[in-house]
Amino acid sequence: MSETSPGDVPRVRGKRPPQGDPVVDRALALLSAFDAAHPSLTLGELARRSGIPTSSALRLAGRLVAWGALERDAEGRFTVGLRLWEVASLAPRARGLRQVAMPFLGDLEEVTRQHVLLAVREGGDAVLLERLSAHAAIPVLYSVGGRLPLHSTGVGLVLLAYAEADVQEEYLSRPLLHEPERTPVSEAALRRTLADVRREGMAHFRRKVPRPIVSVAAPVFDAADRLAAAVSVVVPQEGADARVLGPAVRTAARAISRGLGARRPLGPGR
């Protein structure tokens, strides 16, 4: 009863939420059930993780499979479908930015022979748009399409340092933990770090676990001179030379900014 659209059929009191299209919301909830730790789900898992009764979940998943948003593998497990990926790759922030950035990211990867990351801010997280990794690169925590904490990654610090003041204040007002160590973040220390990032035009972030790494990140600006993304290089701490990495990362970030049409590739006011 809860799966009717507003205005089209008589409402049954108490059986449907007051607004929205519950069917669509349920279909989207099925998509939300997938994440990096759960890229394939049985029907039971899909129902449990989305909070949708199994019979509804099966019917809705059937529609999503018919269109190609989901696929079903040989064992009957549901996965995200290639057709959804096709449509999603039209997302302007993923597509336009990536297209401009890729050759420069490739250069950075060639020079550093480790990991090169491109990320954008989405709400209170960084979303990893691209990661180029050399064969011999050290293991890292994050993969493409995944979310990264703003306060404990190089790209995240850049995205936070150049975010609008209200976004920053909202973020700083939360209790924050360093990831993956789960130790508390001092708000005062984070404020100092963000000021440093803005002053230097780049972030240096060091992490000890799972192994000691250094991330050097710089901001990318768009044609309206707004922050568009952050680019970083992640290397093992041993042997890392920030004096070399900094200029390389900033040069790539400026080149990408120019490619996006930024008039001030170092950012507004600089």
Added chain:
Amino acid sequence: MSETSPGDVPRVRGKRPPQGDPVVDRALALLSAFDAAHPSLTLGELARRSGIPTSSALRLAGRLVAWGALERDAEGRFTVGLRLWEVASLAPRARGLRQVAMPFLGDLEEVTRQHVLLAVREGGDAVLLERLSAHAAIPVLYSVGGRLPLHSTGVGLVLLAYAEADVQEEYLSRPLLHEPERTPVSEAALRRTLADVRREGMAHFRRKVPRPIVSVAAPVFDAADRLAAAVSVVVPQEGADARVLGPAVRTAARAISRGLGARRPLGPGR
């Protein structure tokens, strides 16, 4: 009236399709309205291209925006949302394959300094999963997430040559045109080409427009020794040396196959 789910409310004769969840199908139709030529749409365009009345389109698009499947830009145009891209990047064929392939694609791009493509077959098309392009690379027709014709691209010929017999026959039974020239394809010539591809373990494809290019492509096999993807290098015809490109592309394809767990990286029976 057509937006009710089966079995939940009284059916109104003639007003709804006999099966499925029309609301979900309509929401998916909104997503289908976007393509490479139409990455951003006004509400009117969205309604027209999806065949959904404007009022329904607006309401459904609102739900999709609330979840993040769509975004609305400063001019009120709808675009595909980053949240959809996040979920979609969990698609196993896009993600697992890309993760294994990227370092090898990077090597190929470094060696050839032109375009490197990774594609999979989806129905009667190739879908471009990845394209690495050097700064100075020649312009090419296809971009990531786009569809390529199987019979007039290097990766497409490989994907078709190693497809199941029924897929091949179905494809060969259609009237086909070379793209982008729009000249007819001879079925007999295409059959010979596919046999050549299987015998040589790679495809050589030449195209004159928009400018003369050569594509050299090779198959990638998965852990079940089934065709998983095709990888290619696209270079200007002038100066192209197939004797050099062939081994490079085949080596990269074999490396990716081994990375996927293939026991026979040259393909079943070889």
